[in-house]
Amino acid sequence: MSLLRLSARLKAIAELVPDGIGAADVGTDHGYIPVWLAQNGYGGKLYATDINKEPLRHAKQTAAEYGQDGRIEFHLCDGLSALKGKNIDTVVIAGMGGENIASILEAAPWTRENSCFLILQPMSKSAHLRKWLYNNGFRVLSEQLVDDSGIYEILTASAGTDEPYSPAELLIGHARLIASDPLYEKRLAQLTDKIGKEVSGLSASLKSEALERLTDTKETLLSLQKLKSSGFKAGD
Ligand SMILES: C[S@@+](CC[C@H](N)C(=O)[O-])C[C@H]1O[C@@H](n2cnc3c(N)ncnc32)[C@H](O)[C@@H]1O
Structure with missing residues (x-):
């Protein structure tokens, strides 16, 4: 079975996922992140969501192609709405605007209550996202820049109080x-x-x-x- 190779941006995101009980990739699209995690020793349960049917179909196809379809639970839903109550300690939201990422987190306060580890990669409006995290009980733990035909920002955060910006x-x-x-x-x-x-x-x-x-x-x-x-x- 062949191993999935990720772009520099997606690899930097996937490598930040610590081993744990459950990781969710929100807005999975092609499904590369959960498939890569399944192939690279992630031990917990893997979840992939997308609000659109076609990307979710694509993600399922990627999982099948790389022999990982049994490893990932797929949900057609807005943000994290289908995952409340699941044992999830890491949430990845990548490749969308900062406002959309903040709205998804706003609708899932359990991510803060359960001290989930967030890995966020806004394509735009990262200032809006940082402000939202600061005002909503999250502390940014790391910031990283990745060059992948353009500079991308990757933040990690968890429940906590942050210093003012x-x-x-x-x-x-x-x-x-x-x-x-x-x-x-x-x-x-x-x-x-x-x-x-x-x-x-x-x-x-x-x-x-x-x-x-x-x-x-x-x-x-x-x-x-x-x-x-x-x-x-x-x-x-
Ligand atoms: C540009 S793709 C990014 C795919 C992948 N996460 C990445 O970083 O390469 C954005 C995906 O997010 C999905 N999406 C946008 N808003 C969403 C929401 N509120 N909930 C779930 N998925 C969403 C879109 O359907 C699309 O498949």
Whole structure:
């Protein structure tokens, strides 16, 4: 039987899954994460959910192709809705927007009550996700950047109280967690450039909504510039 090979992004996510009693992959699509876990010694139960039929069919097909169909329980459902009451200690939600990830967690407060280990990989709006985690009783435990034809962010979190974020840290993660990442400086430069352009665009606009956003965006830019000039390295 052949072994599934993962992309750099998916491999970095899958390698963060600790062995345990149950792991759920939400929005599994192709099903690569649970199939890889089954093939690589995960000992607990594996769950895969998707809100759409076609991706779930694809996931079942991947499992069959790699001889793991008996190892994974599949659910057609929104987020974690079909998994309440199951013995799950790790939840993976990857490849969706940060707002969608936060909504899925909001609808499943048991993930916090049961101190589940969360592995989250937002494709956008990671600042929204960090803010939501901070306001909803989760502590971010690690931050990681992965280069896979673009830079991807991977966060892990669990129930707990976190330290407050600066505007820049909402975008990139707590400096103490991310500053030693090999891609940190590149990501910080990208974000500074992006927010700098937003400030220029908003400054040139005459619309009242633009003026309202300008103050916040300028504050974020200043915060990013401060972080950059601080030369913060994890452990400082
Ligand atoms: C871009 S794919 C990501 C697949 C995989 N997790 C990855 O990271 O490569 C997003 C998948 O999430 C599913 N999805 C989106 N919102 C969802 C929700 N609320 N609950 C479950 N699945 C969802 C979509 O149907 C799609 O299959």
